[in-house]
Each structure stands twice: as C-alpha cells, then as structure tokens.
Amino acid sequence: METSNAQTTDWPGLMPAMAECVARLGETGFDEALLALLRQAVGIEQCMVFAFDESDEVDCLLANNQRAPRMAGRLAELYTGGLFRQDPNYQRLRQLMAEEGEQSDTEITPMQAEAMPEAYRSHLFAFPDLVDKVSLTLPGAQSVYYLNLYRGREAGLFRPHDLTRLDALAPLLASLMRHHYAQARPLSQRPSVEEAAVLAPLSERERQLCLYLLRGHTLKSAAAELDIALSTAETYRKRAYAKLGVPSKARLVALCRRR
Template sequence: MTDLSAPHVQTALTGLIDAIGREDFAARALAALNETVRAASWSVYRLHPQDMPPELHLSASRGVEDATQDCFRAYRDAGLYRQDRSFARLRPGGPPSDPQVLRMHGDEAPSPAHRELIYRRHRVVERLSVASVEPDGSLLAINLYHHEHQGRFTPAEQDMLVALAPLVRSSVQRHLALERRACALAPAADPRQRLLQACAALTPRELDVCERLLRGWSHDGIAADLGLTLSTVKTYRARAFERLGLHFRSELFARFGHAPH
C-alpha cells in the first residue's frame, strides 16, 4: 500500500501545490512529480467530443530536449487523435468521471503513424496518464512520459500515481481555473495575445492572418499586406481555425473580437 505520508511524497505534494498559479507551473510541477514518479516529460491536453481538435494546456521536459509541443502538433495536425483509442475507457462526451490511471507502451500506440511520429522519433518509451471526463464532456489527460534512458515505469511508480491521481488532477484543474480567471480579468489584452492564450501552437503567420481578420480585413487585403497569395492566406486561416475549433469568421469574432470580461 502506498504511504502518502512518506517524506518524499510530502515533498512532491508540497511542490505541486506551490506551483499552482505560477507562470512556470509546468516545469515546477514536473520537478515535484519526479520526487515520486520519474518522468522526463509531461503534457496536459484536452480531448473534445464531436471530432473537435485537441487542446494543449501545458507541457515541459526535464533532462531531455523538450519536444512536447512538436509531439502535440503531430498528434493534432496529423489527425492522430482521431484514431486514438488509448482513452477508450473514458469517452469524451460521456458523464463526468473520477480520474483513472492508464498505461500505454510506445509499441501499443494506436497506429503506425502514432508510434513513429511521437514515440520512436522522440525516443519515448511509455506513457502513464491520469485521465478523466470533465463536467463539460471533454477528456482531460495528464500524461507522464518515460524516455529511452529511463526504461519502463516500475509497478511502484504506477501504484504511486494511482494514489496521487486525485491530487494531481485537482492541482492541474486549479491551475487551469486560475489561468482562465486571470485571462478573464486581464485588461483588454490585444487580439494576438488572446489567440495565443487560447492556442499556443498557432504559428506567427496564422496569428497574422487571424489578427487582421479580427480588424475586419478582407482576404485580398491580408494577402497584399503580408505579401502572400490569396490561396496561402486562406490556407493559414483554415489551419488556424482547425487549431481553434472554429468553422466561421463569426465564431472568431465571438471569441476574440472583444476584450474578455
């Protein structure tokens, strides 16, 4: 039975709680978790029902090159999430659930592309996830990764994460709630900043296009201003809208066309 009163566990929990609300939460929380469960990297993302693209909330690495955002871009942009059955026990759109710990070796990834683009390319061996369906129907996945130099997670590490899962999820949820609140109270952040807060993976050109759309520019005007072809502007718009889960310009204005309040 896992002893949550052990000194190293208490150190981990103290570090995790202390990281909540800090700008460097991802790095601090990963360092704290390493007191109990060794992980060279982690990511927190959200899967939505109805085939909406997943959303990356935060990620960090420790002792290895940080490729977490590259991995997430491959997961989203290559459509790997559409074939991902590793969270099948917790279906997005289902009823809210308690956190569950799920384990997946790289060789068990749902598709050859998933194995190659994420696990083999970046020398990731295994994933332990604290996953739960949230009240809005989305699936929150808190993922810890072992890399080649670490081998597989030990049974003791998995048992520890099972014991810590409710506290880990609560800490992440609390941090994300504070981020949303801070964003809502922020004085008139510019549209570009709000776009980045919603999706950190947007490229500079995608931001350029969306920012000008929010100013009321036409596609032709944007193309002329940025020195791009009309088709290229439309491609950037389509990519940005897919990342943001949007379909129409009206949705862009509804979410980002005014100061948050």
Template sequence: MRPHGAPANPAAGDVASAVLAIGRPDFPNVLIDTLRRQADVGHCMVFALSRAGAAHCLLDAGNIPIGGDLGAAYAGQFHESDPNRDALFEGEGGAPIMLPAFAPRMYGARYRKIFFHDSGIVDKCAAAIWTGDTCFYVNFYRIAAQGRFSVAQRQRLETIAPAIAASIARHFQEKATPEQSLAVLFATRAPLSGLTPREREVCRRILEGFSSEAISQALGISLHSTLTYRKRAYERLGISSQSELFAIVLQLLAGPRSLN
C-alpha cells in the first residue's frame, strides 16, 4: 500500500468535478470552471474530426463572445488548414496526446486574423484523443486581458489534459450519466473490476461525494459495514484515500482502452 498522503497521481481529484459531470447538461459549465480553477483557462472549444473530412464544433464555453462564430468557421473550412492537423491525424491509437505549443507563425494570415486578432486570443494549448474514427480535439485559450499562459499554467494543463480530454470524449461519445459511466468502469476495468459488488457500490458513492453515513443509509447497511467495505476495497486497490481512488479512475479514463 502507498504511504498515506502520497497519491498515485498529483492531479487526483483536481478534475473530479468534470469527471463526475459526464453526461450532465451542465458539463460545459463544470468543465470551464475546472479549467479556470486549475490553469486560468479563458475559453475551451472542442471539435470532432473524422478521417472522412467532416468537422463539428461540440463545445464552446468561456470568455470569447464570438466563440460560436469561430467554431462554425473552423468546422466549415479552417480545420483543413490547421497546422495541428498532421499531428492530430498521426495520433490515432486511443491515448490522449498534447499538440505542439502555439506559435502565431504556424498559422496563415487569414487564419490568424479570424481566430486570433479578431477574437483577442493570445495563447492556446491543445490536446486530442481518438475514439474509433473520431478525433476529439480540445483547445484551451487565453485572451489579451489575461495574457499568455505562464510556464506553471502550461505545465498544469499538460498534467490534467489527458483526463480532461478523456472525460470530454466519454461525455460526447456515450452520453452516459455520471453514475452509468462509473458503473461501467467498475464493472469492466481492472483493478476496479476486482472488487466485490458491495465494495464497488461503496467506492462509487465515495467518488460521488457521499459521506460514510449517507452511504450506509443509501445501501441499507450499518456504518460499521460501510467502513469495513471501504477498508477492504482500499486494501485490494493498494490505496489509502479518496484522492488515490480518484487517481485510479482518472488513469482509466485517460488510458488507451478507456473508451472502448
């Protein structure tokens, strides 16, 4: 077992709110709030790209007033001239990828005018993940009033981007409710699938923010039984805290087989 207070992933729990919002109508708002809190992201846009050449804007949230227009323009034409396109289409395989650092010179003059000068965007980071024939392309922006991403903010985005991209892909691909999404992970993915049914129920409710008392009431068992199931589950998983349990979930979401 890992020492208490030493989570498997330092980002564990940091994006938990976005993970638990998968499938909910407020997912875009929870996502941008999470990104603002973790890396002061101003705006997020998500595109679905297919190998057949189609592009669709799936999400537009944040502080760019003309974000909807930009999304439509990119999906309609400009995705074909995106300098990240080659990297995107070389990334097939299921694992989230980070795209090259933003540099204005990478973009053509018309592209720069519409997407950066007219919108006020001064910096961006991007990640992508393939699920089947669809690439979910996730863009994080900052506008002039914010300035460019700091080194620390960029590093933070690189840390959380895999889990964020995987959560976005699961949200738009499956349209599952948070409860269903967690249930699938616990039923099919090791090491969570190695737990007993009751241990899974307890751990799922821990992830959803239930107290031990609330779990006992929901499952109709004693508080002593709830604590025992939690202890046994943590021992099987080699963890000692809720944050480490979140780390396992995030690793499974971001792993190459997480969306199969």
C-alpha cells in the first residue's frame, strides 16, 4: 500500500518548518518556508495564494507549481484575468469581503469539480494535469486571503487524514498569512492585474522591489522603502530579472504594459 508524506510525517517533525515560517514573517523567504511546510504536511504539488478586495479585484500573492515552475505564472494570469469569477467559491469570497466586524474563522473547502464551468476546469485543471484541490478561505482586515492547494496524478487525491491535518494547521496558516501579507504588501503597492501576472513567479521581496521600480523608484530609494541594504536590493533585482528574462527596468516596464 502506498504511503503519502502526510502519513509518515509526525507532528513533532513539522515543528522546524513551522518555526521557519514564523522566523520569515515579513521577510524574503516566507513564501519558500510556507511551501516547505505545506509540502511536508500534506504533499502538495501546486500552491496559489490570492487576495480578494471589495473592488472585486484579485491580487496573486504566491504562485508555485513544483513539477512545472513556469506554468504557475500562466495559471495565475488566467485566474486573475477573469476566470476567478467562475470559481465555485467566488460567491462565498464576495460574501466574506462584504461582511463587516471581526475576522471570521478559516473555512476549508474540498474540490467542487461538479460546480466548475468547463472553461475553468479545462484551463486550470486539465491543462496543468491537476486532479484535486483544497481551498482555505482566510478573511483578513482589508482582504480575503484565498489559499489553494493542489495535487497532480502522481500524488493522487487528498485523503481524509490530509484534510484532518490541514484543519489542524488552519489557525496557524491563517495567522501567518494575515500577518505576513498585511505587512509585506501595503495597499499603495498593490499591483495591477497585468503586473500581478508578470510578477507571479517571483518571491515576495522580489515582487515588492519590482513594484517600487515600476512606480518610478530608483534601486536606492526602493531599498530605503523596503528598509534593506542596497546590496540586498541589487540581489533581489538580479534574481527577479533572471526569472522574468528581462535585462533592464525598461524591459520590465514594457513586459508589464504588454500584458
């Protein structure tokens, strides 16, 4: 009988990954730490994090596909470009965004294949060869965070013990994401749909730096805004440009405008 990662990993074994997420709050490396925790805990192949706001816009905060890294940005672009309105959870996300008062609890929703329109299923599941999905809805102060976890054919469907473990992790995941993304992505730095699609493959800090550059900052002033050393900003810029395949700020701007 085949045994998944989630079956063989005990709770004490998850503690180092949890601690790394806490240590990386608000810093570069948080996305990678979060992915490592989720892979160890429930054996995911793909992870997407979106933020919904009251203007009915969607911001892609994290897009990662372990098997096909380049595919993640493309899927994020399709989703934020309009397919999010065909998401079976869309109306619930809108409802949570409209509610006022204290943050409500995290909601876990297994895949609803029967409720997916054909175009949505074809582009976001059949094309990347994904077979199962679990969504966590995390209402925040100004956005509803939407964590989507996927498995492909090799890993197979999420099992009951995977969902039980995810349910136990949900309060921690909600706290981590609310704190990290609230401080890491102030409203003034929110990307447009086009920018979000282009920058989706980048780490959190790489995206932040590129957004400052796109807003007219120099590398030095962007480093000051991010409260990091100029040499660190140079490293983030080099990594971001390499991932995006652009040699300069001018090409970065052109890439975002073309999208």
